[in-house]
Amino acid sequence: MNTRLKDTSEHSPIDPRILDEAAAWLMQLHASTVTDTERNAWEQWRLRSPQHRQAWERAEQLMNKMGGLPPALSMAALTHSRGNNRRAAIKKLALLMTALPASWATWRVTPWEAWMAEYRTMVSEQREIELADGSQVRLNTATSIDVRFNAVQRLIVLHTGEILIQTAADNAVIPRPFQVLTAEGRLHALGTRFTVRQGEERSHVAVFDGAVAIHPKSGDSGVAQVLHAGNKTVFTAEAIEVSRPADDTDIAWAQGMLLADKMHLIDFTDELSRYRQGIVRCDPVLADLRISGAFPIRDTDRTLAMLQSTYPVRVIYRTSYWVTLVPR
């Protein structure tokens, strides 16, 4: 057999017309608004034939390639001039995350009419699930939720940890509200993407698309408040704090990153310890040291090493479960 012929079959060429269509989908899914109809159409396109799947795999490879690049460095190298936007990678990934459900490890369970399930993650683990109605939930580290879907409601009970929710339009005959229950109250999603975190006697909410109505448990009805995209707040069973702008740092975890922007070291170590078995503490004299940068939360050892190489701190491992940061 001719070796050159064998080569071409190994590379299994994809029909250029299908690649054209894949390019069109990539373009469309990166737009700032992608409708459910478009997403469904894309899903159908992708499943049309093995060649279509293959074309999309190539598209995902391209996305992975681009996604793995450090933005500032790459932009500077590729444009041969200096560029600097240290949060760009995350913005980009956040966009992709809403646009490309296929890259999520998703699975579907039983019909949407009635569905109860529990999901949990261990420390430093993350998990993505697609709910029966097409909504997506990403569980951050050490998180536990119940999913309760029935004829009249779509409810998620957040016991511990943090979730990122991307709601889908309900396809039930009578649309059911999508709600999240925390220890402090109830959140009613108004077509949206948002994060909820169960803190100590307080719940944290940040909204990235659409809006969320907050109903504290013990507050009277006048306390309820609608939080719009680009805002975050904290609420107790009685009251809702004044909202503040939400930004990439609030959602960076979904990309496996801890983004710090002049964060106090003491807050930084608190945050980091969520992603690490055991104890991370810092010497009180370092508490006010300001930390900035993007740190990997899946590799907390590396994050600690990065801290040590950049800031005047020394990392002491008493054991791998007991880490202390002291002045260098």
Add this chain to the structure above:
Amino acid sequence: MSIDDSAHLNAVDTLYSDHHDWLVRWLRSRLGCAHNAADLAQDTFTRILASRDATTVCEPRAYLTTIAKSLMVNWYRRQALERAYLDALAHIPETEVPAPEQHLIILETLHEIDRMLDSLAPKVRQAFLLSQIEGLKYEVIAEQLGVSLGSVKRYMQQAFRQCLLLM
């Protein structure tokens, strides 16, 4: 191995023994560096061996220099990219500096992207980088480049297409 293949190998063999030294000298006179000249000459023959049918070559030296020239362009571009990369490394915050073992992978990826985007118009390339590396929305890119949203979408589709075809 087919008869075609052995004829091809013989032709490459002949090309190599007759013209390799000449090609190295030719490259050295242009690059001013013996090391790189020897490397590029090697790459030239590797490329011929891998992909071309050397049996039909009638002007061997013109043929060799055509390939060597395209490799040289590639080489210069890679050098420029590496210099820009190193320059950028010196200017970014320390927390953004990739781990040492990642430099090569990143550079390789950058080079690949650079190559894939090579034939695109500057605005198409710029739109693509702003979207895929800086993470800007199409609307913002349109504003920055002073073009319509429709143009940005067209640019993006073109760039995606180019990448998918060349991957």
